[in-house]
Amino acid sequence: MCGIVGVIGKKNATQVLLQGLEKLEYRGYDSAGIYVNDQQGHDYLVKRVGRIKNLENAVTDDVVGSMGIGHTRWATNGMPSEANSHPHLSNDERFYLVHNGVITNANALRDQYLQGIELASETDTEIVVQLVALFAREGLDAKAAFAKTLKMLDGSYAFSLVDRLTPDTLYVAKNKSPLLIGKGDGFNAVASDAMALISETDQFVALQDEELVILTKDNIAIETLAGEPVSRDAFTVKLDDGEISKGTYPFFMLKEIDEQPIVMHRLVDAYTDDEGQVSIDSDLLAAMKRADRLYIVAAGTSYHAGLVGQALFEKLAKVPAEAYLASEFGYHQPLLSERPFFIFLTQSGETADIRQVLVKIKAQGFPSLTVTNVGSSTLAREADYQLLLHAGPEIAVASTKAYTAQIAAEALLAKALGEVKAIPEAAQFDVVHQLGLASTAQQALIEQKDLIHQWATDLFATTRNAFYIGRGTDYYVSLEASLKLKEISYVQAEGFAAGELKHGTIALIEKDTPLVAFISDPETAAHTRSNADEIAARGAKVLRIVTQAQAQDEDQIVIPDIDPLLAPLLSIIPAQLLAYYTSFDRGYDVDRPRNLAKSVTVE
Template sequence: MCGIVGAIADRDVVPVLIEGLKRLEYRGYDSAGIAVLDGEQVRRVRRTGRVSEMETAAQSEGFHARLGIGHTRWATHGGVTEANAHPHVSFGELAVVHNGIIENHDEQREALRARGYDFESQTDTEVIAHLIHFHQSQGADLLAAVQKAVHELVGAYAIAVVSKREPGRLIAARMGCPLLVGLGEGENFIASDVSAILQATRQVIFLEEGDTAEVTRESVRVFDASGVAIEREVHVSDVSLASLELGPYRHFMQKEIHEQPRAIADTIEAVMDANAFNALLFGADAENVLRDVEGVQILACGTSYYAGLTARYWIEAISGLPCSVEIASEYRYRKAVANPKHLIVTISQSGETLDTMEALKYAKSLGHDRTLSICNVPESAIPRASRLVYYTRAGAEIGVASTKAFTTQLVALFTLAATLAKLQNRLSVEQEGQYLDALRFLPGSVQHALNLEPQVTAWAERFAPKQHALFLGRGVHYPIALEGALKLKEISYIHAEAYPAGELKHGPLALVDAAMPVVVIAPNDTLLEKVKSNMQEVRARGGELFVFTDEDSQFGPSEGVHVIRAPRHVGVLSPVVHAIPVQLLAYHAALARGTDVDKPRNLAKSVTVE
């Protein structure tokens, strides 16, 4: 959940480190720091708060160096203090930055104290610094010291280490947390995300589980978990710097909301080019994997979990296969009953979500070998661990609250549902054509929904002073209500809950009064009349309704009932269109309340810890 960057070059790397940390700040923004080798000493500067505060301090203290590491933190062990900020230093000789959680840090701390090491922080990371220093003091060089140390650690980590004893190299290691090496001309880099080093290079090596890397100005050597030198493939990143810039928008969340028509069009491009739901969309071996599956198990967290809940309706209705959806962090810790003919689908924007990755490993340990990943980041860990993959082409998503990743996941999952139906001989030629047309027209329908922004903005002003809200939906739109509630509480800090509208009278109705706004997702589908009845239950208790519907719904605003109409009902893909106004409502409510939209408190983008 933190960001790491490192560089070794014949030029001053401090600007590279700081610019990289700014690119990584979406991963953690409690504190930031850099450590550099300047002559014969390790120099360090750290500050709580944003990278800009640390940058000011580094400039005022005259930081310049040709080797350094940097870190932006999302606090896990220890509070948000300068003492807990990274990098951590051992005896002024060695500096470490770390992403992840070391589970056996307590026992390691006690052993190191017995060896004479003092601790200045509450973090698990300081254990790593002292442990590496200990192995150096026993005669190991820096690479060997890191390799020895990581074998004594239990947990997840991505680390980068520099030592004044060996000023010509930077050592990196990973287990469970993403880390890559960037290749330059006479200079090389490490980072937890390619965005941090795009300013310098597009050529990257993705480190695998258990890898360590020795990085010098002239070369990079990678070693596997057993310490054997190994060649890792060099990839050329297609992430553009323009995608990492705000452009004319106030916030990345606003930018990413408005990028959804293009992101959806890009994600379904292969389907449109083929003009068919073809198993090859998911991989060369997909037809063999998918043809005789007997059910689907979806594993995901957060917004991706809500995408999975939506997909359950599609998969069961279209393909006739049973589908279950489970929160990855729960699945991995229960005794699940495995059916090897079930397809395991993992969903993750980053492809590095630790709970989802561990759930996938657990499923495979139970005998599941039919695995499919839906992911936005090529070459990330979860796709690499899956037999099949469908990449959403949302582009870089910087805002912590997911928007375009969610809607592109939805269209990927719809494509899966239709493909499974075709392989099960449950999709007629006529129905396939209708579904392809629905996808073809979807980007335009999403753009029409974005045009509702002025109306949603007016609603947001009414939401801003509220402390609580309810979201209601039925059927396939219930997960959209869940997603709307999550977005509102993530970035505006208004407490929000979502329920199936039919559950209102079974408890949540007790909360309804004039101070509790109730948002309803009510498109013109087979459940509309049922939803209208639920709305009347709210009005009878004095509740104020905010209804997202569509042009075909045949009802309008009245006293205490506010209505915004999306474009005409778009049928089976209606959940994608109705996700747009709830995103806009959360964004504008947060603006009205003055919260930090892109970096909400206590949250970070890529969740690589438990």
Template sequence: MCGICGVVGHRPATPIVFEGLRRLEYRGYDSSGIATVEHGRISRRRAAGKLDNLGKALKEAPLSGTTAIGHTRWATHGAPTATNAHPHKVGKVAIVHNGIIENFLDLKKTLESKGRHFETETDSEAVAHLLDEHVQQGMAPKEAAFATIRHLQGAYAIAMIFEGHDDLLIGARHGAPLAIGYGNGEMFLGSDSLALAPLSNRITYLEDGDWCVLTNDHVEIMDGQGNVVERPVQTTALTTGQIGKDGYRHFMEKELHEHPVAIGQTLQRIVDPVTRRISLPEMPFDVASLARVTITACGSAFYAGMVGRYWLEELARLPVDIDVASELRYRRPPQPDQGLALLISQSGETADTLGVLRELKRAGQHIVSVLNVEHSTMGRESDLVLGMVAGPEISVASTKAFTAQLSVLAALTIYFSRQRQLIDEMRERELTDSLLDLPSHAMEVLGLFDQIRTMARVIAQARDVLYLGRGICMPIAQEGALKLKEISYIHAEAYAAGELKHGPISLIDPSVPVVAIAPSTILFDKTLSNLQEARARGGRILVFTDTKGAEQLKTVADHIVVLPDVNAFTAPILYTIPVQILAYEVALLKGTDVDQPRNLAKSVTVE
């Protein structure tokens, strides 16, 4: 959600920042802008819509200068117009801001009483006015920046430039990510390491409350009290090649084809290939004495957690509570002493999940996070990180990160079950072998695009779609429905198949396709019965199943896609891939913006 890129250096800054914003498009946005300072003067260009519109504005009226800030905005306060786009320039300053300033109305009222006039509908403009107010009072930029951020309440990442200071860039963060990149005679600011990947492989992640003063050859970092602090410089392995499309039409298409690699690389980290046993870091708690696990996440990661609940309860015999983070952080249920909180996030910056992390930590829970970005805020604040190796995920709709999350949760379940002496070594190897077989099976599924495309033609004509699953396949049905809604804008709902007769069956007619996730190894007879009921009412039945299931479904289903035969334990991971491909193929037929669907952001960093 929103993106910041800034540079202070010796080269023309606008092309650097513009390409940084291009790499941040995946976060979601609806306007963009760049401001530079040259010969002591600030100039800016802004545009509503896609980044190409900003590119046209820059071509018509170029910006020069070696210091610049840029922004991709996802509208919160104020419509997505050029007027509301960042950077905001007021007097002698310009700023870009990610997040929400919760006290902006109070700030605005105070500033207006001093004769200041606001031009936009945004909360961010209050930051620019407040900063300029301090500058106009005679404060130096560093002093003015500190005085400003001390008045702000809410979540923010901010970059600031100042007239009369061509070699100065100041950043601050609280609740929204911001990183420093170290270059050769230049310094960078970015919302994440993807923005900085081609510019620097040496990154410092600011901590909550930190702010920084950058020149082309110097970095100074302060904490929320203004004390100079040291933050570690980390080396990132990200490369420009990792964030290209590699000849695919969309990032989502590329990332769908990366499922086998994401699963394989993730398993390589946590499975000993010689002993075929799960090898995880030492847990900061006694696994055998655990009484309860709390799982929380948002979006697709929440559905991954639901699968994890089935695994942990069935195999590790652990009671599991699961709730979406946006609800759990305010519901505040009682927590057991020294309980385990398991949090799942691709970015590690999801605002609600991060908020829950802090609440659960205060409640005395051990925090274990499943993350794709281990150096994220959640990673730094967790007791233990179980990292997946999915690589950068650029498309807003999560794909390979989901199967990587499931791979980690499956391995964790095996590990817990063994530590709790609920499975023996032979059973552990059987389950682990089924995981290690997944990359090759995933490659087989990628060969089914044509068959899934045939299904997609049916879905693309519908206004409403039902997804059905039973048991551990229910969350996969939910993931399929979510993906369809996200990128094709078709209304879809997922139900436990056994609930069909308790209401949803009234929706079924020939215009409402029914998509079923139905491996023969998981409550298949029950699912088959439910599909026969839907068929009898005119429903068009589309099924993902295996060889045995296909034989029994051939007189019931209109379309069947046969997946490789796999262990019931790993079926949810494999069956995720075709439901995601189905959504992608439907979106192609609908002609939607697959990678950047309307109104959505990749990482939701504000409530």
């Protein structure tokens, strides 16, 4: 959600900002803008609603400078409009501000301090920049006015502020929203995501909550809001520009679906030793072994991966496990066991409602692990342990390779924990071999794109609704499959436990209603097949995605056999492609579905 880029000390700040904003498009946005200053008395503000291309087309050749800030906005306060887009300008035209997050007491501050000041937008951000300007007019310098304002704010923020009187300085602050400092040779920068600056530098400095940073082209000064200096080393981010480019693919989502087989190999390489045995941090395993219950906390697609994970941990490590929605857990914490251990699943490592839970359980003294794709992210840094997904950047809003990477990572972790606990099922579960089979099988399914495309056309070309069913882990896959279809093709899709159909949902079945049935579990295969037949008997169009061992002549998509615990790694591939082709054929922007953001950094 939203994205910030800022730079000081580059000869062509305009291009750095525009290219950085393009790299942040995946986060979701509805408007964009830049402010550029040449530090010689000339500055420029350009804002546009819609895509970055609209902004680029509006930036004329004279918009040049050596410092500036840019922003992609995802509307929270106020509708998408140029007036509501960032950067925001104070009414005395001295300060420019970009902001990610939500200031929950903005209206109260407006009513208390800004009576008589005409606001140009509906945003909480403008209230902040007007406060900074107000305190500066009362005699404070820019830094002190900014710090005073920050101390008054409730909510979440990542800010970058420019004072036109001192265009050799950028002021930066963060609380609960992600922000990194990029350290360059003769320049410094700021961004919501390292991806925005990776073509400029691979050296980054992480920021903590309630820190204020003063950036010049040659210096990075970090301090607390109380004014205490903070020293922090830079770290290296390794990203390949090729990984964040579509290449010959029409959309990132298709590219990322195709990358899933190699991600399986990366995970095996990352978490096995020279003898091919699973190797996980011994301190992490010791902490998990002490736990009497695992709490897997996640959101969206990651939550669905967590549901599969709870089955893996209970079967292989013989420890009770429960998956929870972070947005529910944060406000309605259940009664916890005596020795809980928390696992946070997150692709971006910046999900706001997950972080809320992490902050709460840390305050209670409970141990935690973040499983994420971004090692430099807030959740990775703040948890006691981290386990990386090694999936490479995922740009499309609809997650694909992060989902399968999370399941594979959970399988490796459950295997290692089970071995430490001497669980026989763990010793018998050859996860390295199974993930190798999964990689090969995923590739085989990916190569059936034409067949799956045809099924997408037959089932979903004109429908307004669809159903997915399964039992056990197949039910968990049905939840993820329905989410993929609804979020990028806007078809009202629902996943159901197959055994629950007759308890109400079957009333929704009409002639030609699309239904996808997942059948991989030997114990319940016959029951799910019977449920699918009941739906077909009522006129529905039924597509069965079935493992080879359970397949019958009428089944349309047959996936290779694998341990049932890992069947979701395969059965989800056709479902991802069904969603992709449905959206593609309807002419939608597959990577950037309406109203959605990749990184959900506000609750």
